[in-house]
Amino acid sequence: MNPAELAISEVSKKLQSREIGVTELLDSVFSQLEKYEPELDAFATILKEKAYKKAEECQHGIYKKRNATPLTGIPISVKDIFCTEGVLTSCASKILENFVPPYDATVVAKLKDSGAIIIGKTNMDEFAMGSSTENSAFKKTKNPWDISRVPGGSSGGSAASVAACMGFASVGTDTGGSIRQPASFCGVAGLKPTYGRVSRYGMIAFASSLDQGGPFARTVEDCAIMLSAIAGHDPMDSTSADIAVPDYLKEITHDIKGLKLGIPKEYFIKGIDNEVELSVRKAIKELEKLGAEVTEITLPSTEYGLAVYYILAPSEASSNLARYDGVKYGYRSPSLNNLMDMYCRTRAEGFGPEVKRRIMLGTYALSAGYYDAYYKKAQQVRRLVRDDFENAFKKVDAILTPTSPTPAFRFGEKTQDPLTMYLSDVFTIPLNLAGLPGISVPCGFSTGGLPIGLQIIGKPFDEGM
Numbered sequence: 001m002n003p004a005e006l007a008i009s010e011v012s013k014k015l016q017s018r019e020i021g022v023t024e025l026l027d028s029v030f031s032q033l034e035k036y037e038p039e040l041d042a043f044a045t046i047l048k049e050k051a052y053k054k055a056e057e058c059q060h061g062i063y064k065k066r067n068a069t070p071l072t073g074i075p076i077s078v079k080d081i082f083c084t085e086g087v088l089t090s091c092a093s094k095i096l097e098n099f100v101p102p103y104d105a106t107v108v109a110k111l112k113d114s115g116a117i118i119i120g121k122t123n124m125d126e127f128a129m130g131s132s133t134e135n136s137a138f139k140k141t142k143n144p145w146d147i148s149r150v151p152g153g154s155s156g157g158s159a160a161s162v163a164a165c166m167g168f169a170s171v172g173t174d175t176g177g178s179i180r181q182p183a184s185f186c187g188v189a190g191l192k193p194t195y196g197r198v199s200r201y202g203m204i205a206f207a208s209s210l211d212q213g214g215p216f217a218r219t220v221e222d223c224a225i226m227l228s229a230i231a232g233h234d235p236m237d238s239t240s241a242d243i244a245v246p247d248y249l250k251e252i253t254h255d256i257k258g259l260k261l262g263i264p265k266e267y268f269i270k271g272i273d274n275e276v277e278l279s280v281r282k283a284i285k286e287l288e289k290l291g292a293e294v295t296e297i298t299l300p301s302t303e304y305g306l307a308v309y310y311i312l313a314p315s316e317a318s319s320n321l322a323r324y325d326g327v328k329y330g331y332r333s334p335s336l337n338n339l340m341d342m343y344c345r346t347r348a349e350g351f352g353p354e355v356k357r358r359i360m361l362g363t364y365a366l367s368a369g370y371y372d373a374y375y376k377k378a379q380q381v382r383r384l385v386r387d388d389f390e391n392a393f394k395k396v397d398a399i400l401t402p403t404s405p406t407p408a409f410r411f412g413e414k415t416q417d418p419l420t421m422y423l424s425d426v427f428t429i430p431l432n433l434a435g436l437p438g439i440s441v442p443c444g445f446s447t448g449g450l451p452i453g454l455q456i457i458g459k460p461f462d463e464g465m
């Protein structure tokens with residue numbers, strides 16, 4: 001068996017018992033990369049030299065039996081939205097094409113401390129705005145199951161890399177579905193933790209009240225290993241929660257017998273792909289056979305989720321992205337006459353069309369004349385979406401839905417009409433609005449051989465369940 005295809009839980013035992021060496025393991029991952037990366041374009045930056053250097057350190061630590069964690073010596077990647085000290089962090093935008101951060105994001109620092117080997121930064125939609133990775137300013141990542149299709153987005157590079165065994169796991173971000181939707185399109189597990197579970201320090205901001213980092217892996221157990229490494233309170237992020245991190249590896253061994261699972265009727269609507277509905281319903285039946293109690297529930301405000309998100313997320317983005325003005329860092333237009341001209345040209349040349357669309361939408365929604373009608377109203381409806389879940393969780397332990405209404409779509413299929421693109425997150429967005437954790441796990445394939453994802457929604461800080 002190719003060691004690059006194993007799970008972290010398996011390979012880490014082999015590393016600790018020295019059945020396999022760290023460098024040898026890294027070799028097997030890089031040979032996957034040589035084979036598949038030219039076709040898939042999952043990475044924005046590959047860190048081969050740094051990775052081999054770290055592998056040596058890890059091997060030394062294993063010899064000395066020092067501080068081993070389940071991630072010691074494990075090759076992984078991070079989305080190009082996380083700041084990495086001394087390593088280009090472009091967020092897939094021209095405006096940051098030369099940006100080399102002077103510090104590590106907390107997530108990156110924690111992964112390094114746990115002994116993980118970061119092999120590269122993964123491609124994404126510019127500033128995490130998109131559902132297909134087609135909005136990257138640099139390249140389009142392909143879906144490993146069918147390269148004529150998108151890997152999903154915005155963390156498409158992370159999902160594709162893990163699916164193609166180019167690394168054992170990856171960390172992405174999810175503002176409206178950017179971990180779960182690509183995980184479902186690429187047939188891997190992807191977890192969006194509770195808002196506040198994982199530090200946002202050093203994670204380039206899109207919509208600060210919605211953004212959350214989380215893992216991709218090929219097994220749920222590996223997601224638990226990754227979450228254990230990156231979760232926890234961080235004084236550098238005022239929104240990070242000061243709540244103890246449970247032992248996720250222990251929690252995932254609990255029986256599902258007697259678990260109460262809710263199926264929201266609003267998530268099985270017209271427009272959802274037939275095969276997606278069938279696979280998800282089959283998975284639900286399977287859980288029932290294993291002893292879970294399944295009940296229908298209602299989340300009546302679901303239909304407003306998308307509209308609320310596309311007021312709030314662009315509003316926050318328009319404010320967060322004001323900092324890219326060519327003054328302190330990033331791209332600056334070479335042709336300029338005066339200061340105002342410099343701002344205008346820099347932003348006109350540096351941002352791509354989707355980012356500009358969001359900035360305009362957000363600026364409009366926040367403008368004095370429209371604030372009450374849009375931003376304020378959206379905040380009020382956001383509360384209703386959260387209340388829906390709070391009510392439902394009085395009766396059930398978890399909620400099951402499809403992750404996305406369709407399997408992976410073709411390149412160009414949705415680029416002409418932004419609204420149809422936005423719809424691919426209709427089932428994932430409500431969780432971000434409510435701050436809840438959700439995981440996408442594979443639950444079958446379409447007749448065309450494309451993976452389908454099941455979304456499991458939990459109570460706040462109940463990722464372990």
Ligand code: GLN
Nearest residue numbers: 128129130175176177178
């Ligand atoms: N696809 C959604 C958007 O474009 C969500 C993106 C995300 O979660 N970062 O905003």
